[in-house]
Amino acid sequence: MIDVVFSAQLALAAIAAGAIYALVATGLNLVYGTLRLLNIAHGDFVMIGAYLAFWVFTLFDFGPALSLPLSVITGILLGLATYKGLVSVLMQGTAREERLESNSLLAFFGISIVLQNGAALLFTNNIRAYRYFDQVIALGPMSMTGNRLLTLVISTFLALATAAYLRFTLFGLATRAVIQNRDASWIVGIDLPRIYLVSLCFGFSLACASGVLVSMMEPISPIMGFGYSISAFVVIMLGGLGNLFGGITAAFVLGIIETYGLAFVGSNYRSLLVYGIFVLVMILRPEGLFGKSQATR
Amino acid sequence: MNRREFVAGLTVSTALVSTSRGQSNVVRVGYSIGQTGPLASSTPVGSQAYTLWGEQVNARGGLEIAGEGRKRIEFVVYDDQSQGNKAAQAYERLINTDRVDLLLAPYASPMHLGVLPVIERFKRPLIANTIGTTAARDAHSKYMFFTQALPDMWGAEVANLIKSLGSKRVAVSMAQSPFCIEFRKAAVPALQKAGPEVVFNQEYAADIKDMTPLLSGIKASNPDFLLAITFLNDSVPMLTQARELGLKVDYFFELLGPAQPSFVSRFGENANGILAVGFWSRHSKTTGSAEFFDGYLKRWNMPPDDKDSSIAYITCQILEQAVKKAGVDPEKLRAELSSATFDTMMGNVKYNEQNVNMGAPPGFIQLQNGINEVVWPPEQASAKIIKKPAWA
Numbered sequence: 001m002i003d004v005v006f007s008a009q010l011a012l013a014a015i016a017a018g019a020i021y022a023l024v025a026t027g028l029n030l031v032y033g034t035l036r037l038l039n040i041a042h043g044d045f046v047m048i049g050a051y052l053a054f055w056v057f058t059l060f061d062f063g064p065a066l067s068l069p070l071s072v073i074t075g076i077l078l079g080l081a082t083y084k085g086l087v088s089v090l091m092q093g094t095a096r097e098e099r100l101e102s103n104s105l106l107a108f109f110g111i112s113i114v115l116q117n118g119a120a121l122l123f124t125n126n127i128r129a130y131r132y133f134d135q136v137i138a139l140g141p142m143s144m145t146g147n148r149l150l151t152l153v154i155s156t157f158l159a160l161a162t163a164a165y166l167r168f169t170l171f172g173l174a175t176r177a178v179i180q181n182r183d184a185s186w187i188v189g190i191d192l193p194r195i196y197l198v199s200l201c202f203g204f205s206l207a208c209a210s211g212v213l214v215s216m217m218e219p220i221s222p223i224m225g226f227g228y229s230i231s232a233f234v235v236i237m238l239g240g241l242g243n244l245f246g247g248i249t250a251a252f253v254l255g256i257i258e259t260y261g262l263a264f265v266g267s268n269y270r271s272l273l274v275y276g277i278f279v280l281v282m283i284l285r286p287e288g289l290f291g292k293s294q295a296t297r
Numbered sequence: 298m299n300r301r302e303f304v305a306g307l308t309v310s311t312a313l314v315s316t317s318r319g320q321s322n323v324v325r326v327g328y329s330i331g332q333t334g335p336l337a338s339s340t341p342v343g344s345q346a347y348t349l350w351g352e353q354v355n356a357r358g359g360l361e362i363a364g365e366g367r368k369r370i371e372f373v374v375y376d377d378q379s380q381g382n383k384a385a386q387a388y389e390r391l392i393n394t395d396r397v398d399l400l401l402a403p404y405a406s407p408m409h410l411g412v413l414p415v416i417e418r419f420k421r422p423l424i425a426n427t428i429g430t431t432a433a434r435d436a437h438s439k440y441m442f443f444t445q446a447l448p449d450m451w452g453a454e455v456a457n458l459i460k461s462l463g464s465k466r467v468a469v470s471m472a473q474s475p476f477c478i479e480f481r482k483a484a485v486p487a488l489q490k491a492g493p494e495v496v497f498n499q500e501y502a503a504d505i506k507d508m509t510p511l512l513s514g515i516k517a518s519n520p521d522f523l524l525a526i527t528f529l530n531d532s533v534p535m536l537t538q539a540r541e542l543g544l545k546v547d548y549f550f551e552l553l554g555p556a557q558p559s560f561v562s563r564f565g566e567n568a569n570g571i572l573a574v575g576f577w578s579r580h581s582k583t584t585g586s587a588e589f590f591d592g593y594l595k596r597w598n599m600p601p602d603d604k605d606s607s608i609a610y611i612t613c614q615i616l617e618q619a620v621k622k623a624g625v626d627p628e629k630l631r632a633e634l635s636s637a638t639f640d641t642m643m644g645n646v647k648y649n650e651q652n653v654n655m656g657a658p659p660g661f662i663q664l665q666n667g668i669n670e671v672v673w674p675p676e677q678a679s680a681k682i683i684k685k686p687a688w689a
Binding site for chain 2: 007009010013014016017116117120124125126127128129130131134136143144145148217218219221222223224227258259262263266267268270271
């Protein structure tokens with residue numbers, strides 16, 4: 001038991017798992033926090049990033065050095081298109097704005113179907129994969145493939161960079177103000193439409209960037225995104241909806257629970273463990289581990 | 298128009314329709330496939346094989362039908378959304394509304410099981426391919442014919458493979474998936490009977506991403522044969538993390554996954570030596586092998602899945618031979634399938650009284666130099682089994 005707790009390999013695996021959860025969930029949390037949009041197509045933006053990375057590698061023999069910046073640009077363009085074509089329409093008028101969350105669920109469900117089927121038509125449903133930076137790198141008592149280490153480093157960096165942007169930049173502070181209280185932010189003169197647009201583009205860019213990273217490790221297909229959407233929602237609800245710092249923390253907590261938990265109870269209890277803990281937290285603390293409870297009037 | 302004229306006109310019309318159906322130069326072949334749903338990324342390997350076969354047959358002048366000459370194949374295809382009940386609806390429509398002449402199988406066990414009551418009710422023979430459960434055989438199906446080995450047969454045969462290799466310590470891991478469960482249910486008792494010691498035996502959720510705890514346990518048990526009963530997506534982290542942990546075994550088996558072209562794309566030379574279930578290799582000298590491989594590569598710009606594409610094509614070969622002898626009449630076709638021996642890419646196919654193919658023992662393949670070779674049964678092998686090379 002002691003050797004399990006102090007296993008460096010296990011610790012590294014837990015952090016690696018948490019890092020990718022953190023990156024995927026941060027994008028989703030940013031979109032929900034500012035716009036209150038339930039983007040269940042979030043995993044499909046991960047899928048778009050994955051295909052981008054695959055084709056950049058296959059056609060031009062370039063790895064993430066090229067596909068990561070391209071994925072950010074793609075995310076920005078998709079965010080722009082989604083904001084202009086859908087979100088601004090969903091937010092027209094008070095009545096529509098009040099129903100935004102429920103309307104967004106259906107709207108993004110439609111977007112998810114379109115993205116998956118679009119990818120299937122363009123690239124077929126055949127599973128794709130490529131081999132990049134998969135040498136095993138030894139770090140003392142630990143070892144991991146290069147692409148998993150790269151994913152860990154870049155995911156952690158991007159998640160923390162997002163947190164730093166929100167804490168230390170003026171625009172980030174304005175974004176946090178909108179997350180905290182939208183009406184008050186509008187009253188004090190914060191440009192809400194600009195915050196919404198930037199947050200949407202930022203969130204989608206993080207999703208596409210996640211896709212580039214996971215494409216190095218996992219099979220790529222039009223339906224690969226569903227699992228990431230589920231994981232992202234579990235993480236942001238565990239951390240507290242709209243609480244980006246809470247979400248990042250919850251992601252690493254989940255990675256630790258999943259990895260160490262399986263070491264103690266056995267890999268066959270993975271689903272029971274992860275979703276069991278999730279349900280328990282929702283029962284005991286519905287606002288999430290780091291969310292603030294709201295008084296009911 | 299009076300009554301006599303009406304009846305005369307109706308009779309003539311019916312005769313014309315009957316004559317035109319009989320004189321039609323098209324034979325309609327129907328199937329459903331999961332173009333959407335959770336299996337959407339797995340099904341193209343099957344439908345692409347069907348499409349290839351249809352195009353090749355039409356290029357040769359059409360499907361030869363006993364008593365009717367050659368007719369051009371026309372497919373009627375529905376999306377079953379990877380759901381058994383939708384597959385059942387699709388096949389009812391194919392049989393009763395579209396009135397197709399012949400049926401091809403859907404993809405995967407749930408869809409085969411969904412279709413089973415439909416084909417039994419309407420008495421239409423169906424040559425099954427990607428079915429990984431014994432449930433249909435145990436239901437004493439008269440009209441479904443099981444071409445690839447069922448999991449209990451494969452599970453029992455793997456013990457023979459392991460024994461022949463002289464392995465003494467076997468670690469078993471299993472994804473929680475129906476095919477895998479049935480495979481292990483047969484494999485472990487067969488292993489225990491055959492002699493090797495099962496030193497590790499654990500299962501895991503099929504969607505697991507990190508296998509460090511599982512593989513650490515396997516490594517600690519010091520096996521010489523790893524029987525990883527994987528189900529597609531988990532085959533990737535299994536191999537990745539086995540490498541990270543420096544797991545060394547003489548033989549490394551992954552049930553499903555290594556037959557997919559993307560597996561070699563992902564792992565390169567580190568995939569060499571991985572064993573899997575299968576019965577065909579591009580190096581096989583069996584009937585139609587070269588035509589299938591070259592045709593698939595040219596048509597789809599990618600190599601076929603060595604298991605699922607090949608079995609789909611094999612069932613088309615069987616159908617083609619059966620129809621040549623028996624025509625499209627369902628009962629005559631069923632009788633032909635029940636009694637004849639078919640010469641296919643997997644060798645001889647002959648169905649027993651339970652409609653299970655007993656033409657050859659269940660087979661295994663192994664990746665060697667990036668290509669899956671048939672290594673079992675020895676009499677059908679395209680290469681000898683090798684030990685797992687050291688990680689690159």
